Amino acid sequence: MTDNRYQHHFTVSWDQLHRDVRSLCHQLVERDFKGIVAITRGGLIPAALIARELDIRLIDTVCIKSYDEQAQGKLDVMKGVDHDGDGWLLVDDLVDTGKTARAVREMLPKAHFVTVYAKPEGRPLVDQYLTEVAQDCWIEFPWDLGHAYVEPLVNQIRSPKS
Numbered sequence: 777m778t779d780n781r782y783q784h785h786f787t788v789s790w791d792q793l794h795r796d797v798r799s800l801c802h803q804l805v806e807r808d809f810k811g812i813v814a815i816t817r818g819g820l821i822p823a824a825l826i827a828r829e830l831d832i833r834l835i836d837t838v839c840i841k842s843y844d845e846q847a848q849g850k851l852d853v854m855k856g857v858d859h860d861g862d863g864w865l866l867v868d869d870l871v872d873t874g875k876t877a878r879a880v881r882e883m884l885p886k887a888h889f890v891t892v893y894a895k896p897e898g899r900p901l902v903d904q905y906l907t908e909v910a911q912d913c914w915i916e917f918p919w920d921l922g923h924a925y926v927e928p929l930v931n932q933i934r935s936p937k938s
């Protein structure tokens with residue numbers, strides 16, 4: 777399902793994501809964290825990469841969902857944690873409207889909250905992020921994409937298949 781709030785697409789490859797997470801880690805490497813809390817599911821992959829770079833073995837999750845493809849729905853919190861986040865690194869792939877971030881911040885007010893990508897509306901809710909993306913841009917993550925054959929241009933123009 778598409779949403780007309782999003783006029784543009786920003787496609788992130790696995791390589792790009794890995795490079796971006798490593799760049800974010802350069803900003804975190806001097807700090808000590810008790811562990812990581814990943815916001816599922818999008819936060820799981822950056823969390824795993826960050827854990828490797830910062831040598832963190834203790835990883836917990838907050839399980840929360842708000843989107844069905846591009847359609848934002850009611851926030852559904854399936855699992856929280858039993859602490860206030862003091863000394864913990866909280867990780868998500870991105871912050872968009874900030875609805876998810878606001879709910880998780882309330883659960884873990886003392887955590888250090890980072891995302892790889894941030895849009896302007898949600899940006900004030902995180903402590904650190906790597907790359908800002910326009911509010912009307914939908915970020916396509918590599919785990920949602922696949923490779924597909926593309927017909928040569930000349931065939932598309934001269935004998936298009938309906």
Ligand SMILES: O=P(O)(O)OC[C@H]1O[C@H](OP(=O)(O)OP(=O)(O)O)[C@H](O)[C@@H]1O
Pocket residue numbers: 815816817818819840841842843844868869870871872873874875876877898
């Ligand atoms: O700032 P917001 O407008 O709240 O949007 C950001 C959240 O939306 C996405 O999660 P989603 O709910 O799609 O679940 P997923 O991580 O399982 O894909 C993304 O991973 C963030 O957690």
Ligand code: HPA
Pocket residue numbers: 843870872913914915916917
């Ligand atoms: O731009 C986005 N991309 C992927 N998932 C998302 N969830 C909220 N915004 C986005």
Ligand SMILES: [Mg+2]
Pocket residue numbers: 815816817818819840868876
């Ligand atoms: Mg998410």
